[in-house]
Amino acid sequence: MNRAERGASGEGPAAAGSAGLRAALNPRQRSSVPLQMLFCFSGAYYALYFLATLLLIAYKSQVFSYPHAYLALDLMLLFVMGVLEAARLYLGVKGNLVEAELPLAAGLLLTAASALLCVHFLFWQTLVLRVDVALGAALLVLHGLEATLQAVATAALVS
Structure with missing residues (x-):
């Protein structure tokens, strides 16, 4: 098929572009773009939070008298939080993109x-420390925003 025949039959790049536009304007699409953006931002912020908190715990153990039992507990909880964050982001992103309410609710x-x-x-x-408060408050605000958007997205998928 030559170029003139493809243009006449509507199978050229313009036809493919209009089909993509129709798919993008699908009113049945229920995944949340703001939630997806928040997941990306939250993942990047949590990587910073994890590293900063790990360095702060090391700093506090050297400068202050930090009991070893509590040091081990705080480190263990930080790593548990890292695993929870990875699972939460995976399930939330998967549930949002696939438009499935079960992974999105599990992420919530x-x-x-x-x-x-x-x-x-x-x-x-x-x-x-004050830097702990600043980092933790920002992460808590992100979790609050995500929880709100996840609840709205889950409700939209259920209905």
């Missing part, structure tokens, strides 16, 4: 668990 539950660990590092940690 893991968001609540991760927020509880964030509150631990914000208030209940053995030694809490």
Whole structure:
């Protein structure tokens, strides 16, 4: 088929572009773009949070008298939080992109668990510095925004 025949039959790049436009304007698409953007931002911020908190725990153990039992507990909780964050982001992104309510709801539950660990590092940690408060408060705000958008997206998928 030559170029003139493809243009006449509507199988050229313009036809492919209009089919993609129709797919992009599909009113049945229920995945949330703001939630997806927040997942990406939250993943990047959590990597920074994890590294900063790990370095802060090392700093506090050297400068202050940090009991070894509590040091081990805080490190263990930080690594548990890292695993929860990875699972939460995976399930949330998968549920949002595939438009499946079960992974999105599971991600919402893991968001609540991760927020509880964030509150631990914000208030209940053995030694809490001002930088801990700033980092933890920002992470808690991100978790609150994500939980709200996840609940809305899950409700939209269920209905």
